[in-house]
Amino acid sequence: DIQMTQSPSSVSASVGDRVTITCRASQGISSWLAWYQQKPGKAPKLLIYAASSLQSGVPSRFSGSGSGTDFTLTISSLQPEDFATYYCQQANSFPHTFGQGTRLEIK
Amino acid sequence: EVQLLESGGGLVQPGGSLRLSCAASGFTFSSYAMSWVRQAPGKGLEWVSAISGSGGSTYYADSVKGRFTISRDNSKNTLYLQMNSLRAEDTAVYYCATRGNLLPRYWYFDLWGRGTLVTVSS
Numbered sequence: 001d002i003q004m005t006q007s008p009s010s011v012s013a014s015v016g017d018r019v020t021i022t023c024r025a026s027q028g029i030s031s032w033l034a035w036y037q038q039k040p041g042k043a044p045k046l047l048i049y050a051a052s053s054l055q056s057g058v059p060s061r062f063s064g065s066g067s068g069t070d071f072t073l074t075i076s077s078l079q080p081e082d083f084a085t086y087y088c089q090q091a092n093s094f095p096h097t098f099g100q101g102t103r104l105e106i107k
Numbered sequence: 108e109v110q111l112l113e114s115g116g117g118l119v120q121p122g123g124s125l126r127l128s129c130a131a132s133g134f135t136f137s138s139y140a141m142s143w144v145r146q147a148p149g150k151g152l153e154w155v156s157a158i159s160g161s162g163g164s165t166y167y168a169d170s171v172k173g174r175f176t177i178s179r180d181n182s183k184n185t186l187y188l189q190m191n192s193l194r195a196e197d198t199a200v201y202y203c204a205t206r207g208n209l210l211p212r213y214w215y216f217d218l219w220g221r222g223t224l225v226t227v228s229s
Contacts, residue, residue: 001169034215034216036152036216038152043202043204043219043220043221043222044144044152044202044216044219046207046215046216046217049209049213049215049217050213055217056208085151087151087152089152089154089215089216091213091214091215094157094166095154095166095167095168095169096142096154096157096214097154098144098151098152098153098154099151100151101151101152
C-alpha cells in the first residue's frame with residue numbers, strides 16, 4: 001500500500017499569512033492526488049484534484065503543485081474561514097490512502 | 108437535489124454485524140463509482156472501500172478486508188456496507204462519497220454524505 005505523509009502535523013498562522021502544507025507519497029503516484037479541507041463536525045470538502053486542478057467554487061488563494069512523490073498545498077493569504085484540518089489523498093492505486101492530516105490553527 | 112444520505116449506524120457489540128446504507132439522489136447513480144470513508148473520533152480520514160458503477164469491481168482497505176463487503180443496488184440508487192466481526196477500532200463516522208461533478212476517470216470525492224456513527228462497544 002502507498003503511505004501518505006503530511007507535514008507539518010499542525011501549524012499556527014495569522015490571517016493574511018501564506019501557508020504551505022506538504023504531502024509525500026511512499027512511491028510515485030504521478031499526479032493522482034487530491035487535497036481536502038475539513039471543519040469540525042462536517043464532511044470533508046474537495047479543494048484540489050489531479051495535484052493542481054482547483055475544484056469549481058474553491059477560492060483562487062488555494063493552489064496545489066507537485067508530481068511523483070512530493071506535493072504541496074499553498075494558501076496564499078489566509079482568511080478566517082481557512083482555519084481547519086487539511087488532508088491529502090492518493091488515487092493512483094487502491095487502497096486510496098489519506099495523509100494523517102494537518103491542523104491549521106489561528107496564531 | 109444532488110445528495111447522499113447514510114443510515115444504519117448505531118451501537119453494536121464486538122463481534123457483531125451491521126449494514127450501512129447510502130441513498131443517492133439527483134444524479135445517475137449507476138454511472139458513479141462509490142466509496143466509503145471513515146473517521147474515528149478525533150482522528151483522521153481512512154479510506155475503507157470502493158465499488159465501480161456496475162458493481163463488478165470492488166476494493167478494500169487491508170484493515171477491513173475479509174470482514175466488510177461493499178455492494179450496490181442500482182435499481183434502488185443505494186450503496187451498502189455490510190460489516191461483520193466488528194471490533195472496537197471500527198468505531199467511527201462512516202461517510203459515503205463519490206466524484207460529484209468530476210470526470211468519471213477521477214476517484215476523488217466531491218460529493219459526501221453527512222455520515223453515520225458506528226460504535227462498537229460492550
